[in-house]
Amino acid sequence: MGKIQQQYELSDFISEMTKVVEETTESAERVREAERLLCKLIRTKSWLSQEKLQTENSQYARHSLYRDPKNQFEVLALIWEPGQCTPLHDHDGTWGVEGVVSGRMRVKNYVQLESFSDHTAKLCYAGAMTVNEQSTGELLPPADCHILEPHGDETTVTIHVYGKQLRKFRVFEAPDEKGFIRLGNNM
Numbered sequence: 206m207g208k209i210q211q212q213y214e215l216s217d218f219i220s221e222m223t224k225v226v227e228e229t230t231e232s233a234e235r236v237r238e239a240e241r242l243l244c245k246l247i248r249t250k251s252w253l254s255q256e257k258l259q260t261e262n263s264q265y266a267r268h269s270l271y272r273d274p275k276n277q278f279e280v281l282a283l284i285w286e287p288g289q290c291t292p293l294h295d296h297d298g299t300w301g302v303e304g305v306v307s308g309r310m311r312v313k314n315y316v317q318l319e320s321f322s323d324h325t326a327k328l329c330y331a332g333a334m335t336v337n338e339q340s341t342g343e344l345l346p347p348a349d350c351h352i353l354e355p356h357g358d359e360t361t362v363t364i365h366v367y368g369k370q371l372r373k374f375r376v377f378e379a380p381d382e383k384g385f386i387r388l389g390n391n392m
């Protein structure tokens with residue numbers, strides 16, 4: 206008899222990810238491992254409850270899936286209707302990984318070159334990519350700013366892992382001709 210392959214669930218991801226943050230200290234290593242584990246998790250979406258798939262009319266919906274009690278990572282499900290894109294934003298200095306469960310996500314990446322006391326920063330555009338179903342993308346400071354935009358006519362479901370609970374992030378306005386970007390509202 207063949208071995209029955211068990212589905213990889215959120216609880217498997219959480220226990221493996223907890224081990225990763227216990228055994229590593231470098232953000233680059235945590236990002237690499239989070240991405241490897243997230244690839245396994247996003248192969249299916251049956252582990253996501255209907256409640257966590259709810260959309261919102263005004264903007265993309267954010268559903269918390271898990272917060273590490275030592276605040277070393279958190280997991281969120283984001284549900285996007287067509288046209289519900291993010292502004293250009295950072296992630297409060299922490300790393301992140303995003304994985305597409307269903308749909309496609311267009312990602313424009315920026316690197317933070319400098320931050321100034323007059324609430325401007327210099328960001329460098331680092332290119333755009335499309336993250337397809339069952340694929341992932343990553344954020345690692347200073348390459349930690351991006352714009353996310355769901356691609357296509359259907360609801361997009363993405364899972365996000367951050368290196369701490371994201372209580373705030375900075376929103377940037379469009380760059381001027383020299384590439385300096387003004388900070389907008391904190392969210």
Ligand SMILES: [Fe+2]
Binds near residue numbers: 351
């Ligand atoms: Fe983001």
